[in-house]
Amino acid sequence: MIEIKKKDDNMGFVFFRDEKGPYSENLRPEKSDKKGPNTREEARPPVEASRARKSLLSSKSLYNFQSKGMIPLAGLCRGNSSSFSDYISQTNDDWGVDIEDEEEFLQPFKTKTELSELSVYDRISGAFEAPFDLNEEKKELGFGLPKNKEITDIHNFLSLEEQSSLLEKRVERFSQILEETSIDLNTLRKYAWNGIPDQFRPIVWKLLMGYLPCNVSRREAALSRKRNEYLESVSQTYEKGIKELDQAIWHQIHIDVLRTNPTIKLYQYETTQKCLEKILYVWVIRHPASGYVQGINDLVTPFFQVFLSEYIDGDPEIYDPSNLPKDTLDIIEADTFWCISKLLDSIQDNYIFAQPGIHRQIINLKELITRIDHQLSNHLEEEGVEYIQFSFRWMNCMLMREMSVKNTIRMWDTYMAEGQSGFSDFHVYVCAAFLVKWSSQLLKMEFQEIIIFLQSLPTQHWTYKDIEILLSEAFLWKSIFSGAKAHLR
Known part of the structure; x- marks a missing residue:
């Protein structure tokens, strides 16, 4: 008999009904007055919230969350933080497997402040040997990466006229590659990484997935x-x-x-x-x-x-x-x-019994955030937020519940170009870049707000350019951390 592993619509966000009723005071854990070295003394400068966020965090939204009588399993009480495996053992889902403690993680490679002082070229240099000409690929991304400019600087983007010319050249290059009697997959991946023209995507996907023969x-x-x-x-x-x-x-x-x-x-x-x-x-x-x-x-x-x-x-x-x-x-x-x-x-480990592949991805995401944005990592821990509460769905559905199908298709161009690890290892880096993107907002939120916000992120109006920035940031983190000890094993 084939087993059906049923998850609720929130993809692993496990709830139980509190015996005290839907208005239980246990919904939000009490804050400790004890301050330690990781205690956040002051929030970042305020950033104007979007309409979507204002709506999500309204009192009405929080009331609806409480009135359903559904209490998040993690973070019910302050006190000594439990291990990830302890948390898993408390759920009534298919997570009752033993997870060995990960090796002690190294000190952060660079602090966020130190990283911001480096150019993109300096950050990448020597950290990762790209499978293609990185300088050439940066030009073809649709935006350049000059030194001393942030990756999201709008002035890095090419003009519309330049983008149109670039697209014509890319179409010509894909045509040349696909006209060969035997396709060079390495060359095809090189150009597919930055997006595939719509007219070539069906055949390129079949080739990159190994379904269509190269000959x-x-x-x-x-x-x-x-x-x-x-x-x-x-x-x-x-x-x-x-x-x-x-x-x-x-x-x-x-x-x-x-x-x-x-x-x-x-x-x-x-x-x-x-x-x-x-x-x-x-x-x-x-x-x-x-x-x-x-x-x-x-x-x-x-x-x-x-x-x-x-x-x-x-x-x-x-x-x-x-x-x-x-x-x-x-x-x-x-x-x-x-x-x-x-x-x-x-990614078969994601869908066999107990889904160990997703376990590993969630652990890797948590460790990666500790290195990329230590302040955010500490804040989530202080607020009692467990990564499984929001990132299970990110791994199980490849962020498809957070992105439009069209944007997902653009992401998958890059995932397929990454090779066999695209939908597993590289996806974790994308999730890390995705979470860090909301860092300034999350640092000003408390437990309930964080959970609601991360389950309804304001990505409805994202474009290909947003996806390309996200993928580029993920590539940057992979370039820096992919060779780190005990990371993404």
């Missing part, structure tokens, strides 16, 4: 074989109808698909939903060790959307796939299945 002469036969294999699996699985399927698995997949990307029209069409259901169910029966885990339904959507774009004109997010011929729809469905299978194989 042109082998492609037609390989694609035909794989697509037929998937369609045959679907035919055998559904031969006796839906009623003969494992109803527990089928029901969970069905309800998850119905609520996938509810604001995007593409995913509300019945044809799309049926395709996703078949992809997920066939994957589950072929991977009984993992079973179905909520969140996998999110990871399917970037592949489906990208491969759909190959056969239509216009925005795939508003397209009804029922307008396509059945043969074309079968191709999109099969290609999506094999690529999501490749992705999940590369």
Whole structure:
């Protein structure tokens, strides 16, 4: 019998109902009057809050959080801080595994103040041997990195005219690479890291995921074989109808698909939903060790959307796939299945029993924040915030609950270009850069505000440029810390 690992919608944010009722005073742990070396004496200069944040942190929002009677498991009382494994042992989720203590972490490589005094070139120099010409890639990112300027300095960005010229050159280079009879994957990764032009993304993703052969002469036969294999699996699985399927698995997949990307029209069409259901169910029966885990339904959507774009004109997010011929729809469905299978194989530890891969990522994220932003790390600890409360979902869903699908697709260009570790190790650096981005706001918040804010971050209007800055900062941290002892083992 295949096991279903059911998570709640908050992806690992575990609640229990306090016996005292929904208005329990235990919701917010009491602050200690005791001050130590890590006690925050004064907050950073005030930064004007966005409308989204003002709304999130309104008294009404906090009232709703309390009135539901759901009390965060961690941070209920002050006192001696418990270890991560102690925290896990208190949950009633699939986290009851022993986690060995990590090696003692080294002193911070550089303090945040020291890092800010260094140019980007100085920070990277000698810390990480990039797999490509770093200076050339910086120019192609769409923004330069002159010395003594912050990575987010708006003056680093190229003009619109320069960006247009750059895009034309990139399109030409991708065309040249893909016209070769045998694709050089290292060269392809070099250019894919900074984003793939829309018209080339379907074929480039298939190549980078290892689904499409690099040799042109082998492609037609390989694609035909794989697509037929998937369609045959679907035919055998559904031969006796839906009623003969494992109803527990089928029901969970069905309800998850119905609520996938509810604001995007593409995913509300019945044809799309049926395709996703078949992809997920066939994957589950072929991977009984993992079973179905909520969140996998999110990871399917970037592949489906990208491969759909190959056969239509216009925005795939508003397209009804029922307008396509059945043969074309079968191709999109099969290609999506094999690529999501490749992705999940590369992070299989995230979805087997107890999900040890996510355990490691959360531990690594916490250690990385200690080195990058020690003040934020101390503040989260003082407020009783456990990383699992907000970062489990970041790891389980690859930040898809925090980003739009289009921005996720742009992120995945870089993840695939990073190679096998893109969706595991590099993703942790992205999460670190993502958390540190909100540091100034978080330092002024208390426990309840932090939890609510991190679960509803104001990223609705983010653009590709925001994603590129985030990825560049993640690359910087990887360049500095990837070789550090006991880090990201």
